[in-house]
Amino acid sequence: MIDKLEMFIALARERHFGRAAESCGVTQPSLSSAIRQLEDQLGVQLVFRGSRFQGLTPEGQRVLDRSQKIVADTRALRDEMRSVRAGLSGNLRLGVIPTALPMVAELTAPFTARHPNVKVTVLSRTSAEILAQIESLELDAGITYLDNEPLGRVFQVPLYPEFYRYLCAPGTALADRAHVTWAEAAEQPLCLLTADMQNRRIMNQHLGEAGAQAAPQIESNSSIALISHVMTGHWASIVPMRLARLFAETGRLVAVPIVDPEAEHVVGLIAARREPQTPVLAALIEQAQRGARNFT
Template identity: 65%
Template sequence: MIDKLEMFIALSRERHFGRAAESCGVTQPSLSAAIKQLEDQLGVMLVYRGSRFQGLTPEGQRVLDWARQIVGDARTMKEEMRAARQGLSGNLRLAVIPTALTLVADLTATFTKAHPKVRFTILSRTSIEILSMLENLQIDAGLTYLDNEPLGRVSTVPIYAERYALILRHDHPLADRPQIGWEDLTDLSLCLLTPDMQNRRIITQHLSEAGIEAEPMIEASSLIVLISHVLKGGWATILPVKAAEVFLMSGELAAIPLQSPDASHRVGLIAPYREPHTPVLAALLDQAASLSDRFRD
């Protein structure tokens, strides 16, 4: 039953029988047969079928909720038994918003020193993708925004508050200013993250409140791309101070705090709302709480 539920979750996620089969490492006929067997066992139709996948039935949507819970609980049980035999070990899958990628090492480095048998897979994803991946059991935890947009039923550990700065080359005319207001960014050639990023939506909102329409010259999904353009000269970007720190070490860039307002948005670790958590995930949540205390001090 668990294997069939895993295939059903994959089908709901991929919305395509072939891709779902590939993600599960089985043939498409095997996956189709497993879904049909699951329907026969439950006595309801789960999937609208035609020449291709056409969505879940209302019963299928309800079964999907149960499937996520049952599969998640089964994985938790296996992980707990493994921890009892071997101590904390395995692979933690973590998805991170781009502006927190430079922070993630603060979380993982200390954790892996304490638990050397635990490995990490770290993915860069948008806040919306992180929630979807968490719901579909594709990741174990996410590092994302805790405010602004609904998170649903998750466990959260706040770690730090994002504050924003204008990032310029050190020889830019504005580089020696102690601070700058959002309303002063009117004539700058900005490069910003793409609109699917929550950071971009936050910045667009603050610019709008200052009477400025966000029309960046460059849009990118990577901080490296933004910083590369700033270094070429002529462009500026807006980043959280913590995200910019690693780029400021070269001395070629300046970070001017943005005021009026001094905007602040919480970032933290999220995990499925499940008790108990796997031992390794519970340890990661504890590590996140310790990191939060460090940033607060």
């Protein structure tokens, strides 16, 4: 039954029989057969079918909600029994907003040092993707903003406050300033994250409060792409202080504090509220709580 529920969850996530089968490591006929067997066992139709996947029935949506909890609890039980037998081990999938990627090793390095048999996969995701994929069991936890947009019912551990810097090449406009305002930054040729990123929505919010609006010529969902454009000297950017520091400390770029206001937002670890948590996830939460004060 659990295997069939996992296949059903994969189908609801992928919305395509072939991709769902591939994600589960089975053939498409095997997955289709498992879904039909599940429908027979439950006595309801779960999926609208035609020549392709056409969505879940209302009953299918209810089964999906229950299936996610059942599968999550089963995984937690398996992990708990495995840790009893052989110590903490397994896989941890961590979604991280792009602006927090430079800091993630401050959590994963001490965590894996304490638990060397745990494999960690770090994935760059938007804040919305992190929430959705934790709910759909594609991610175990995420690092995202805690105080800017609603998170729903998730477990939270604050890690560090995020401040913002105007990042530019030496010798360019505003590079010699002690600080700049949001309005002054908006007047420069900017490259910024794309609009689907919460960091960009935060930028737009503070620019709007200053009566300004950014019109970036370059947009990307990658912080590294932004940095590479700033290094050409043709563009500047607005980035989190910790990301700016990585390049400003070498002298290759200049990071200028942004004031009026000096905005601050909290970044932290989130996970689904489940009792009990898997042993791996419980250990990650413990590490986050222990090490939050060490984030630099």
